[in-house]
Amino acid sequence: MAFLVEQLQPRLIRQFENVLTHQRLAQGYLFAGASGTGKRELAQWLALSQFCLEPSATHQPCGKCAECQRILSGNHPDVITVAPENQTIKIEAIRHLKNELYKSGVEGTKRVFIIVSAEKMSVNASNSLLKFLEEPVSDALIILTTTSKSQILPTIRSRMQMIDFHEISAPAAFENFKAQGLMPANAQLMSLLTRDSQQAAAWQTxxxxxxxxxxxxxxxxxxxxxxxxxxxxxxxxxxxxxxxxxxxxxxxxxxxxxxxxxxxxxxxxxxxxxxxxxxxxxxxxxxxxxxxxxxxxxxxxxxxxxxxxxxxxxxxxxxxxxxxxxx
Ligand SMILES: [Zn+2]
Structure with missing residues (x-):
């Protein structure tokens, strides 16, 4: 199965294939870059790579097996995504993550936590996450995504491995918009004005x-x-x-x-x-x-x-x- 992120960020995919091959995955990542650059997609791809039952030789997840399907439909119990509600991520959301982590007593259960738009964390939520990061738990992978890394607490930043997402090219945006269902002629025009598929979709309506x-x-x-x-x-x-x-x-x-x-x-x-x-x-x-x-x-x-x-x-x-x- 071809994933959108392979078109958006082919170099980062190669980089992570390499990391997975050498089993050098860090415990925490901060994905930073403009919207539409594939941060969330790469976070999901990494989650898939952790659970896929039939990965390729280069550790590409298949996207088809039962585990992949559960993640893609947002129903995997060990892949938990937190996103802002009303423009903030409250402390309750981070507490929920912690509870999920400690709930399972099963040794070796992998967990992937994804915090989308992490710059929207309240001060309390940030502090709660920081405590969480200070006592790292094995088999947990934490990925934060942000469009504004300067708004993430330096103490959190220093505990994450930073991955910068560069603006995608207009041709990649063109392909992306077509994949998202835009007519080719329209996709071509949109790709001149934005690289962000959400923005392009918003303009359509x-x-x-x-x-x-x-x-x-x-x-x-x-x-x-x-x-x-x-x-x-x-x-x-x-x-x-x-x-x-x-x-x-x-x-x-x-x-x-x-x-x-x-x-x-x-x-x-x-x-x-x-x-x-x-x-x-x-x-x-x-x-x-x-x-x-x-x-x-x-x-x-x-x-x-x-x-x-x-x-x-x-x-x-x-x-x-x-x-x-x-x-
Ligand atoms: Zn799979």
């Missing part, structure tokens, strides 16, 4: 996303034609579609990523584009030269920073559009 995206595409269309209406369009469309700060920074994120995409295409002409919006965007962008594209992107990047200092989105985008038209 967000009623504001589509108009915002289409607005940016129309704006590009006018801009590349040198049409002064691009300026008016900021007021009539882009500002209307991006009412809050999140949507405003998303607007800029889309603009920057599309420029980046178009520039890369200039150097990689064999790349296959399957998304109709991107095909059209690439066609209209042929009206500007490589140099103009590069200059425009650097103007956008310079202006993007101003957004953070509380300058009006409308003013910033209008002034930018005038500058871009003049390039």
């Amino acid at each position: 967000d009623n504001n996303f589509k108009p915002l995206l289409q607005g940016v595409l129309h704006w590009f269309n006018k801009l590349f034609k040198g049409d002064p209406e691009a300026f008016v369009f900021v007021q009539t469309q882009l500002v209307q579609n991006a009412k809050n700060q999140e949507q405003q920074s998303l607007t800029f994120q889309i603009i920057v990523n599309f420029y980046d995409f178009l520039l890369r295409l200039r150097y990689d002409k064999d790349k296959e584009i399957i998304n109709p919006d991107l095909i059209k965007l690439n066609e209209t962008s042929q009206q500007v030269t490589d140099r103009q594209l590069t200059e425009q992107l650097s103007l956008v990047l310079a202006v993007q920073k101003q957004l953070r200092v509380n300058v009006s989105f409308e003013n910033v985008l209008e002034a930018l559009t005038l500058k871009l038209l003049a390039v």
